[in-house]
Amino acid sequence: MPVIDLANPTRFLNVVNRVLPWLIAATLILFVIGLYRVMNAPDDYQQGATVKIMFLHVPAAWLGMFGWGLMSIAALGTLVWRHPLADVAGKAAAPIGAAFTFICLVTGSLWGRPTWGTYWVWDARLTSMLVLLLLYLGVLALYWTAEDPSRGARAAAVLSLVGAVNLPIIKFSVDWWNTLHQPASVFRMGGSSIDPALLTPLLIMALAFTLLFLTLHLAVMRNEILRRRVRSMRLLQAQKLAEASA
Amino acid sequence: MNLGPHADFIIAAYAVTIFVIAALIAWVVLDYSAQQRILDGLEERGITRRSQRKS
Numbered sequence A: 001m002p003v004i005d006l007a008n009p010t011r012f013l014n015v016v017n018r019v020l021p022w023l024i025a026a027t028l029i030l031f032v033i034g035l036y037r038v039m040n041a042p043d044d045y046q047q048g049a050t051v052k053i054m055f056l057h058v059p060a061a062w063l064g065m066f067g068w069g070l071m072s073i074a075a076l077g078t079l080v081w082r083h084p085l086a087d088v089a090g091k092a093a094a095p096i097g098a099a100f101t102f103i104c105l106v107t108g109s110l111w112g113r114p115t116w117g118t119y120w121v122w123d124a125r126l127t128s129m130l131v132l133l134l135l136y137l138g139v140l141a142l143y144w145t146a147e148d149p150s151r152g153a154r155a156a157a158v159l160s161l162v163g164a165v166n167l168p169i170i171k172f173s174v175d176w177w178n179t180l181h182q183p184a185s186v187f188r189m190g191g192s193s194i195d196p197a198l199l200t201p202l203l204i205m206a207l208a209f210t211l212l213f214l215t216l217h218l219a220v221m222r223n224e225i226l227r228r229r230v231r232s233m234r235l236l237q238a239q240k241l242a243e244a245s246a
Numbered sequence B: 001m002n003l004g005p006h007a008d009f010i011i012a013a014y015a016v017t018i019f020v021i022a023a024l025i026a027w028v029v030l031d032y033s034a035q036q037r038i039l040d041g042l043e044e045r046g047i048t049r050r051s052q053r054k055s
Helices: A003-007 A009-039 A049-081 A084-116 A124-145 A149-163 A166-176 A196-245 B004-044
Strands: none
Touching: A009 A049, A009 A084, A009 A196, A049 A084, A049 A124, A049 A149, A049 A166, A049 A196, A049 B004, A084 A124, A084 A149, A084 A196, A084 B004, A124 A149, A124 A166, A196 B004
16 A cells, blocks of 8 residues: 555554554563563662663653654644644644653652752753643643634644754753753763663663554544544534524 | 662652553543544434545
């Protein structure tokens, strides 16, 4: 099937229904492997067992940013090509990205207390991540409160593109400013500074969380397509009733 | 597995993550069954989308 066929919502739903069971199975398998590796990973020589929080915090941070990147690409599809599936993809990514950003902030705070001695500091990395969560909540408010869904979608798409400015700020905040948060340690020039005994389970967990994100994203997109069908059918029903009573 | 003196923080981090993801999954599953139920109800009442009608 050509990729362009997926732009048709009915064909897209057929593909999602076929792909979802496989994605769910792959996600579960990766989580089992990842959690087994996490349980058997050694403690950090400085942080001790609290390093186990890293296996949640780092993938959640990546996916919080990934979600917004996805929404920005979808926003282009909404604003430039006005494709309904692009809007569906953007709307579906928002609650999932918000959830992962929330997990990142909470687990980071719980990791910070024993490591830094504080739950929160207003440093550039933490603050820019909090701004990302607030942006997610803003987009969700636009989607959920707009009377006219298409106007809400356009406003959310504009906010998604404007908010994309925050992504490089989050990424490079630890280089541009003096922060309590550590600098990049996985993806950096000269290779990762994390020992393979900790890096391997981290990457497996990151892959498992990414598959979970994609699985949820497709499932939420399916729900959104069904919701739009319900809306159009209810409008038809109202039209029929109005014609019958006229 | 010994989680050391900061076990509470580690357990809390995993508990919050599991709770948020479980809530997300529950919302997706319940929303799917709700939309399907409404769609089935509308179709039973003879309301069909334009693309479903025979020309």
